[in-house]
Amino acid sequence: MSTLTALARAQAVARRIAQPVATVRHVHVSDRPLVLIPLALAGEANAPLAAMVGDEPGSPRLVVVHQPRNRDQRFAFAAALAGIVVGYVEAFRSAVETIPSGQGREPRVRCADAPQVLVPNPAGIGFVRLLGRSTRFRRSYGEYAVDPAVPVLGRWLTFLAERAEYPGSCLLLAATDALALHWASGQSPVEDLNLAALLGWIDPPAGMTGPEAAAAAEDPVLWPPAGPVTDPTFDNEVLAPLIEACARAGDGTGARRRAESALEAAVSAQLTPTWGLMWRGVGLLRALPPGGRVAARWDGDKDAFTRHAEHLRAGGPPQPRRDSAVAAARRLDWMERALASYAVQRALDDPLVLAEYRMTGEAFVGIVTAAEPGPDRRLGQAAQAAPADHRHHGGPSAGRGRRPAAVPGPARAERAGRLRVAIGPAGAGRTGRAAAGRPGRRGGPGAVRRDGPGAHADPGQRSGGGRPGLLHDAVRLLPAVRDVPAARGDAVDARRPAARVRARRRGR
């Protein structure tokens, strides 16, 4: 249930401009991302037609296949693209950083930064995956030999596309996905897949409202589709004759060169508007403050990049066509954990996202009015009462076992600790007792029991097996610093179990 985002859409319709659904940026935006806009030829299996690519807004590079059905030309395209993409990617291998490891382990080394490729839409990610598939098994010797850079390109593209499936990863992003994560337009999610229309809602040009800009964006002449699918009218009226002209002209003749230039000009005209849109999108995302846990997730991406770079350097084989049974099971497990952790992290980073969970009763926010000491293993040793300088704890998955900051660890006591939290609408005067480690039973408005493994499903929010629910983590959502009174005589000292803290009831 995402009533808040739905309401935001309704508000967008009324206000004629997209409404924010996030207060911070949940994706990492690199200082130097590579924008890649591919075009494919209709009817073929991902046969590339052209690509506009570059890491500087002012200098797009265009690679075109003049005879898209010609397989040699396709691989020449791949080689040219490899020159740009692989060059960009591998430049990140040089700078490294050292990560101090936990006790008893050697500090390890990883790349200081990782590449980031941006495509316009999810279909663009599909193109990257298929192009990777069609190139990574090619050989640079023997029959059907290709340029040696081509299989390398294939393996990097496949790596990026596989990583894109991993929740929270930002190595390969679709602009429409990233933007829709932060803004609700006044159109349907289906229409949001049109980058020009979505940006029209989010950032309409001067003098236009959101819906007007979106309507203008649907004209394929003004705003050609962001690809990889081309506009059929363009195909029939412009592209087909130009390709025909290239094919007809003899090799090396002036006619051939002229035909090729004309084709390149036409394709460039199709891609340039989207190029501008992509960088506008990057700018809009950069303007948002990053969420607290974005950097940690990017570290995970850096690790993955480093591992794959190592794998390539060691001469490892290309990714297999299909996963084996064990690899599939393992990957599913990783993805499920990553999804749970990503959802929790976003909620903890962003009060607007947390508000969605509060709406369904899976989380609540309140002030701790009393604390009974005694640690519970689930919360870790430190979660007893709210000390004056308390900060938000990370969820179990967010911190990867990191201890909550600023709360000293006391000696273990025998029984589970409890927090008495005041919540509820203004004047309701209800308090809930959230027993540490168990879902609160009388939790607050609409709080419901949360189940363990195999719990029931809401559409779009189904639970896998046995992951700690948000409510468990929400128990750690002790109030932000400003809500707890400054240290006074009654501030709790976790080392003195009998102390209690008094806090004002927070009305809502």
Add this chain to the structure above:
Amino acid sequence: MTARDVPPVHAEAQPPTIPARQLPATAGDLAEQAVADVLAALDGLPGSGGPDDLTGLTGGRHRGVVVDSPPGAGKSALVVRVTAELAAAGEPVMVVAQTNAQVDDLVDRLALATPGPAIGRLSAENYMPTPRVARHATVSIAQRADDLTGCRVMAGTAAKWATVTNGLWPWAVIDEAYQMRSDTLLRIAGRFERALFVGDPGQLDPFSTITTERWLGLTWDPMESAVAALLRNNPGIPVHGLPVSWRLPATAVPVMAEAFYPFTGFRSGTGPGGRRLEFTTRGLGAFAADEPIETAAAAGWALYELPARHTVRTDAEAVMACAALAERILQRGAVSYSERAPAGELVTADRIAIGTAHRDQAQAIRSRLGLLSVAGVTVDTANRLQGREVDIMIVLHPLSGRVDASAFHLEAGRLCVLTSRHRHACIVVARAGIPQLFDAHPHTEPVHLNVPAKFPDGWEANQALMAHLASLRVRSL
């Protein structure tokens, strides 16, 4: 077996092949024969050496037996019986269930059935043994398999077994195998040589939070159900069926079999008239809930229809209707007559349940029951009601009040679980307009190559059930 009328074999039920020398006269004979067939099949399994992964679970000769069990057919009883027989023969057995509650239930029944051999309960760190497990002296509890070496029978959840990394048991008995996911089976497949898989294919499938097409079409798709994957990789594995439902009354079986088990079918363990519901007090027609209750008592089913409207999920009128039905059943002092209690037994609150599709609906109904001071009635979602049994079931139809039907709400397994809990009667609460939903439902789901079509189709199953309920409709005023 009592000498009663021979219940007619329903036309749709297809009993397993029975040797010609035995002509079963009663449902009990049929069920016994089926169990004997399963035991014989297990006897015939060859032992093979070494752990294999899923694709190696075959070797030309089958290493497993699958038993499809419709609701209430004695699945857990079969598990207990097979385990007991294997243990009595001196063979170590690993017992696998999907949730802690299921494991506890099996351990309890095993300890009662086989007082001899030691039973080990493999559990997670924070597991608190329930009283009915803790009371058995023969049951030991530990976190590691090594600590339970003396136990002939070792039981645990699939998730826990997945953490056991060595050891080879000659036998595994896996309960609720259709609710287990294929990747979980992969993790435990190396622990056993031969296995019995028991489960209900008509109930809820396992699912994942992840949506991806990456593994669709692969026979080892980790998101598929374990048995489906097993059968696709080992097409020769014999699939037996338990042919009789002991829970569902004769009024329910034809409907359920047609809607949810279209290819296999099953029959009822009791004949018409074998289950009855009567009321201690007479309804005087003053309560709206009386008519649907009486219809359900007479026919085994009723549809309590509210006026057509599009509502939020926690439709207050529907919530109140469900709670009012439960309250009224208790007020009228319903008495159930069955083969278990021929002299009649009062239907107490713990013998009534209310089922919904969503947690917030269940919560709303619970709150409402609290306001009415009705205590003890179970209210839960389909997921959590799996395996439960009650006398009277009240169901808030998943499609009630909806503008359109989504795949989640049409899912056959969900409706099957909700409508197969009852021994006597089931009352479905729904707003009018559901058949129009079916008509308007667009069929735009993607089709993936090499993925077998799943039957029953949710849309079809829903229509079959509503078609039956239409004749038993009671309109609320």
Add this chain to the structure above:
Amino acid sequence: MTTEARLDRIRGAVPPRNHNARTIAALTSNPGCARRAIMDAAGVDKQRLAACAGFPAPFGQSQFAITRGNAFEAQVKANGCAELLRLLREGLGLPIPEVSYDDLEEVAGNTSRELRHARTRSLLARAAASGADAGTLFDHPLLRLAVAGQQVYLEPDLIAFQLHGQFHVVEMKSFAVIDGQADGDKVAAAATQSAVYVLALRELLAGEGYGPDSVSHEAVLVCPENFSNAPVATLVDVRKQLTVLRRQLSRLERIDSLAELLPPGLTFDLMIDEAGVAFRPAAELTEAIRTVPARYVPECLASCEMCYFCRDEARGTTAALGRDVRDDLGAVETVSAVLGLADGTLTPADEQAEAAAMLQAAARLRRETPGGAA
């Protein structure tokens, strides 16, 4: 006025659009929309209609796709379907002994549809009678299906072949199958079209006294493999699509109940003159179209030529925002009602009370959260 006369009047003075498998399959995509049902039953040219009303549809077909499709089909069928036979033998492991090939396209120079259909029927009946393993491929059969009371001729480019006494529908599509996987929506469309042919074939054979089992429910889908032009064949179970189609076709039979509700003089006639120019004023046409209610959802944008028209009409409704969004807003119909209920300016009707409470809670959460717009 009979339903047929009514539908004729709605369509106006033009011949009805021919149905083909694709349009029949599309009947299942939004069955709840009366506007589409009436237009499809009457054979209205929706593309032209939308353009005349001022909302030309965004659909078009790239010639690259068309040429590729034709080339692939030609390749598979070349040399008496040599490639296809190899596929069926090796790829699907079907034992095909001797194969005869019958091209039903022309009947001694005479190509009237009734004749071709009759010839198809007699040849297929003979093959069915000759029993198992006759192993025959039939190219360009002409089938017939009853749709909304009319007989629609279906000319598949597919080939029905017979094996073990069962006919199999073969469908050739030019989207790729890569590592055993293909685009789910495209396969679904192909499956539904194959189901149309299966239905038609079953109807034909039923007329000759054969049961539905004479036609297999598994269609053979032939597609290019990976990134080459080499074909690969996969069996696709179309039982679900068959059930859906049958139900929808039978609903179409009952189009009269829908048609009766319409004003008798209703027409979508575009008043096309001899030069092919449409003269019907757009405003009048729009008003006429609006008398038939539609059921717009954003998915229409991918499947119906009237989509822009209906979307414009649906502006301001929550349905235009998508099914999930509408659900999340408690099924309140219009955006203005949603916002009115959310900020309390609109008094909820009895049945809206719960939706109002939910929306108010949501609005309050958004308002109070720092950074959320008020």
